[in-house]
Amino acid sequence: MHIACFIPSLFGGGAERVALNLCNGWSRAGHKVNIVVAEASGAFRDQIPTDVELVNLDTIKVRKSIGKLAQYIDDRRPDVLCSHLSHANIAAIRAVRKSNAKPKCVLVEHLTMSAYKGVKLRDKLIKPIARRVYKHADAIIAVSKGAARDLEQTLSLPSESVHVIYNPVVTDxxxxxxxxxxxxxxxxxxxxxxxxxxxxxxxxxxxxxxxxxxxxxxxxxxxxxxxxxxxxxxxxxxxxxxxxxxxxxxxxxxxxxxxxxxxxxxxxxxxxxxxxxxxxxxxxxxxxxxxxxxxxxxxxxxxxxxxxxxxxxxxxxxxxxxxxxxxxxxxxxxxxxxxxxxxxxxxxxxxxxxxxxxxxxxx
Incomplete structure (x- = not known):
């Protein structure tokens, strides 16, 4: 299976660490794995496994990466696009819908959506936009049971579309x-x-x-x-x-x-x-x-x-x-x-x- 993992950057946060752990595990299991980023800078860049390819869209801002992400999808034709973090999830859905290849799109939500607050305009728009676009995903993963229930209620999602998978934290x-x-x-x-x-x-x-x-x-x-x-x-x-x-x-x-x-x-x-x-x-x-x-x-x-x-x-x-x-x-x-x-x-x-x-x- 060819799996593309889309994250905004490689800066040192919990979601980025989770994405790297997943990519490492999928690669060890024999799958072809790409890490696709809007911006390739960050403290985790030197921690990407050698058999995982880094694809840099070089757009800095996630919202400007949609066109390049759609082009990547059509060029590389991954079977699954798995994105992490709310603004990247929104971009991933839009890129898949814009592409011709149409891989399965899986969104991973790392926050309790109802509690999320931000001061930037982008942050304030996350919930209303997510309410419109998350329903187009093939699957949504919440990282805890509480986050899953909250996601279903906040975004009016059917419970069968939201799956709970705990994060891959403990590694050798x-x-x-x-x-x-x-x-x-x-x-x-x-x-x-x-x-x-x-x-x-x-x-x-x-x-x-x-x-x-x-x-x-x-x-x-x-x-x-x-x-x-x-x-x-x-x-x-x-x-x-x-x-x-x-x-x-x-x-x-x-x-x-x-x-x-x-x-x-x-x-x-x-x-x-x-x-x-x-x-x-x-x-x-x-x-x-x-x-x-x-x-x-x-x-x-x-x-x-x-x-x-x-x-x-x-x-x-x-x-x-x-x-x-x-x-x-x-x-x-x-x-x-x-x-x-x-x-x-x-x-x-x-x-x-x-x-x-x-x-x-x-x-």
Whole structure:
């Protein structure tokens, strides 16, 4: 089977990492795989598997890539076009309808659509446009049960058109990176390290995490590391300074290997206002790292099951988050159990096979 995977760029986000893991798995299974991007720059460019071809449409903006994507479809004639992220999904549908080859079009939605908010005009138009065009897809994949239900309701989609496939998070390559070690000096003494990972955007709500950390820090020695870059960096730096916590909080930027941080951190905190299936929680579990997470729509409650659910806190509540940070540091869950739970539900092999089965069903 010839599979084309369309993503906007190779910048370092959870959806891009998922797409790369899928492409790697499909290629290993013997399929011809292309990664098609509107813009070929980004931190993940050097992580594309050698037997997966990168096709650069070189348009920068996704909405301007429709014509070139349609031409690619007619030139290469993939059997399936699988796109990721809402604006790329809209472009993919339009490109397939414009093409002569007409491959099967599969859309992967990585967000809880009803909760999605943006400030740009493009962001504000996502939902009304998606409501019109998603119905033309051959299949839609939601990355969690909660996201699937929300997608059906928000876009008025029939339930049979939306399929739930969990992300391919736990891979051998990831675990090899996790075991490389981390020489950050903060890991060299007994002070617990709390970790936050993600883009510095309103969605991730690191403002609440920093506030919660400040409250918890009054009770005991702690350190906080944030891995990621984004539009709110200067605002978060100002918040850290205003709290007088420059010696205790490190904004370390983007890391190609967040797993080495997760392996050594005492706790990972997800403070998001909304998600769909937060990859970072699964990655942390696979690294044996304990978790505190907001019970946001959607995903955390599907990942943190059984006694892991005690790590869930209300969205935007810094007091409850601080309380839970202190509790989980005192009452951690066994790391081996966390690792086993992550691999049992979120391995790359399980996810890749589920995608391939769906592709065969719609051919």
């Amino acid at each position: 390559a990831m675990m090899n990176k996790a075991n490389l070690g981390n020489d950050q000096t903060w890991f060299q003494d007994e002070v617990p390290v709390v970790l936050g990972v993600g883009r510095l955007t309103p969605q991730k709500d690191f403002t609440t995490l920093i506030s919660a950390f400040a409250i918890a820090r009054k009770q005991r020695a702690l350190r906080l590391v944030l891995l990621g870059t984004g539009e709110l960096q200067s605002k978060l730096e100002s918040q850290v300074r205003s709290l007088g916590l420059e010696e205790d909080i490190l904004l370390a930027g983007f890391s190609k290997n967040p797993y080495s941080w997760m392996t050594q951190a005492n706790l990972l905190v997800l403070s998001s206002r909304w998600e769909a299936l937060p990859t970072v929680l699964i990655e942390a579990m696979a690294c044996g790292c304990n978790i505190v997470a907001t019970d946001c729509p959607s995903g955390p409650a599907e990942i943190l099951v059984e006694d892991l659910a005690r790590g869930l806190v209300p969205v935007g509540d810094s007091d409850k988050m601080a309380e839970k940070i202190l509790y989980m540091l005192q009452n951690p869950i066994d790391g081996d159990r966390l690792r086993a739970m992550a691999r049992s539900s979120f391995s790359d092999e399980q996810s890749c096979n589920a995608y391939l089965q769906l592709f065969e069903e719609i051919k």
